[in-house]
Amino acid sequence: MDRHPPKPPPRGLILLGIGLLGLLAAFLLGLRPAGLVPNAGGLRLARDFFSAATEPAFSWESAHLAAHTTPFLADLAHAALRTLIFAAAAMSLSVLAGLPLGILASETWWRRSSFKNSRMTAAARGLQAAVRIGIALMRSVHELIWAVILLAAVGLNTFGAVLAIAVPYSGTLAKVFSEMLDEAPRHSAKALEGIGVRPLSVFLFGLVPRALPDLVAYTAYRFECAVRSAAVLGFFGYPTLGYHLTLSFGDGRFRETWTTIYLLLGLILFLEWWSTAIRRRLVS
Amino acid sequence: MLRLMAGSLLADAGTASFGGKDLAQLAPADLRAARSRIGFVHQDHSLVPIFRAHQNVIAGALGQRGFWSAARSMIRPTVEDLDRAHRLLERVGIPEKLCLRTDSLSGGQQQRVAIARALFQAPHALLADEPVASVDPTRARAVLTLMKDVAKERGLTLVASLHDIQLARELFPRLVGLRGGRLVFDSPTAQVHDDALEALYRIDGPPPRADG
Numbered sequence: 001m002d003r004h005p006p007k008p009p010p011r012g013l014i015l016l017g018i019g020l021l022g023l024l025a026a027f028l029l030g031l032r033p034a035g036l037v038p039n040a041g042g043l044r045l046a047r048d049f050f051s052a053a054t055e056p057a058f059s060w061e062s063a064h065l066a067a068h069t070t071p072f073l074a075d076l077a078h079a080a081l082r083t084l085i086f087a088a089a090a091m092s093l094s095v096l097a098g099l100p101l102g103i104l105a106s107e108t109w110w111r112r113s114s115f116k117n118s119r120m121t122a123a124a125r126g127l128q129a130a131v132r133i134g135i136a137l138m139r140s141v142h143e144l145i146w147a148v149i150l151l152a153a154v155g156l157n158t159f160g161a162v163l164a165i166a167v168p169y170s171g172t173l174a175k176v177f178s179e180m181l182d183e184a185p186r187h188s189a190k191a192l193e194g195i196g197v198r199p200l201s202v203f204l205f206g207l208v209p210r211a212l213p214d215l216v217a218y219t220a221y222r223f224e225c226a227v228r229s230a231a232v233l234g235f236f237g238y239p240t241l242g243y244h245l246t247l248s249f250g251d252g253r254f255r256e257t258w259t260t261i262y263l264l265l266g267l268i269l270f271l272e273w274w275s276t277a278i279r280r281r282l283v284s
Numbered sequence: 285m286l287r288l289m290a291g292s293l294l295a296d297a298g299t300a301s302f303g304g305k306d307l308a309q310l311a312p313a314d315l316r317a318a319r320s321r322i323g324f325v326h327q328d329h330s331l332v333p334i335f336r337a338h339q340n341v342i343a344g345a346l347g348q349r350g351f352w353s354a355a356r357s358m359i360r361p362t363v364e365d366l367d368r369a370h371r372l373l374e375r376v377g378i379p380e381k382l383c384l385r386t387d388s389l390s391g392g393q394q395q396r397v398a399i400a401r402a403l404f405q406a407p408h409a410l411l412a413d414e415p416v417a418s419v420d421p422t423r424a425r426a427v428l429t430l431m432k433d434v435a436k437e438r439g440l441t442l443v444a445s446l447h448d449i450q451l452a453r454e455l456f457p458r459l460v461g462l463r464g465g466r467l468v469f470d471s472p473t474a475q476v477h478d479d480a481l482e483a484l485y486r487i488d489g490p491p492p493r494a495d496g
Contacts, residue, residue, distance in 0.1 A: 191330035195405060196320030196347030201354045205343060209332045282334065 052254035056262055061253040072256065076244060080263055083240040086158075086230035090165035091223050097170040099215075102177025104131040108207060109181070131174075138171030143229050147236055161238045165229050169222060176218055184211035213282035220275030224268060231264055320347030323402030323440070325431070327414030330398065333387035337378075337397050340386050341369040344404030372400040376430060392423040399431060403438075410435050412444040416451075424448070428455055449481060 234242020
């Protein structure tokens with residue numbers, strides 16, 4: 001380690017550079033504040049939309065729909081439930097795939113295992129790299145793009161929608177899980193190793209439990225994200241809250257749109273409260 | 285030196301032997317078996333905080349069990365294991381904590397759980413690295429006395445490294461002074477004079493340690 005007092009890095013220049021890059025990007029994109037001023041039609045639409053915010057609908061706004069379908073709130077509640085189920089199914093698959101992938105992508109797993117000769121270690125490195133590349137491929141494609149691909153491949157299929165969320169989410173969980181496992185405190189694992197415990201048991205009972213609170217808290221947070229993603233998949237016609245959002249907005253039934261937005265907001269807030277409660281219990 | 289005795293470090297000069305066998309000469313599986321019979325109490329919290337106290341105690345036997353049996357004893361411990369864990373926690377003075385989460389216990393109580401874990405190994409020797417470094421002075425004396433007593437009951441060799449020379453002199457019959465990896469003295473406590481201690485603690489070179 002260097003014992004000399006380190007010189008402070010030239011931060012001012014770096015900040016100036018970042019600022020200049022930002023200006024350059026804005027210039028290249030042709031960003032002009034004037035582009036944000038709406039025309040007369042746009043203004044009217046915006047006014048209608050935002051004035052509906054204070055009076056969300058509790059029944060269908062159109063008489064035709066009111067006469068021919070289930071009550072608005074029942075329909076909306078059903079969509080909310082389906083959104084939750086989509087998200088829950090996607091997260092279940094993601095944890096099932098993400099945890100083993102995350103373990104295989106971590107440094108700790110391979111270091112702990114008893115590969116002794118260097119040839120095997122090279123093989124381990126290769127396997128780990130392959131898993132990491134696979135994970136990167138899964139999460140470099142956004143769930144909306146997976147949805148488009150799967151929609152084209154299997155049509156408007158529930159399992160397709162669940163997979164569209166589960167594939168990128170597995171990749172993200174695996175990456176974050178592997179980092180959490182590598183950063184977990186090692187005291188317990190070392191203590192078990194010191195009293196002759198086998199590597200697999202050391203990993204499972206000395207290391208994983210130290211990372212577990214973080215793993216669970218992060219999974220709860222991703223569940224919240226999955227609910228948002230499931231709602232957005234409704235834009236493609238899957239029967240989640242997004243379907244209501246896009247239909248009512250397209251028809252100008254803005255009061256229904258706002259009810260849907262508030263419901264989604266309530267759902268997210270509830271999940272956040274829930275995941276905070278879980279975290280607090282685990283970390284205590 | 286403690287890690288040499290525990291078989292975590294193998295000697296490159298001299299020998300550390302256990303039950304008449306040189307630890308450095310053992311095959312990996314035999315070394316593991318030997319280690320599983322050397323109880324070790326660490327200075328930091330080497331317990332798993334989210335485990336119940338009994339899980340941490342029973343973890344002491346993981347080195348003597350195959351994988352499935354180890355997994356079972358962590359997830360669904362047998363009545364015999366729970367009974368033994370309970371008796372050991374009773375011996376270290378906290379039987380009522382058996383099923384509480386370890387992170388809900390105080391530092392001193394956690395150290396007692398760690399001692400119970402070492403005893404659960406059914407060890408032939410008990411090593412302790414700064415076992416009371418994170419415990420306040422009054423509790424430190426109680427924890428060390430407890431270790432001494434259980435070691436005597438079971439006829440175990442107890443070796444502990446301590447910074448607190450007063451505690452070491454008061455409680456242990458033999459002191460070993462180490463300074464920068466070299467032996468300064470190794471004699472019965474009564475024969476350790478103040479000038480030997482002074483040599484140990486002279487302020488030049490690396491920080492000293494006293495092994496009692």
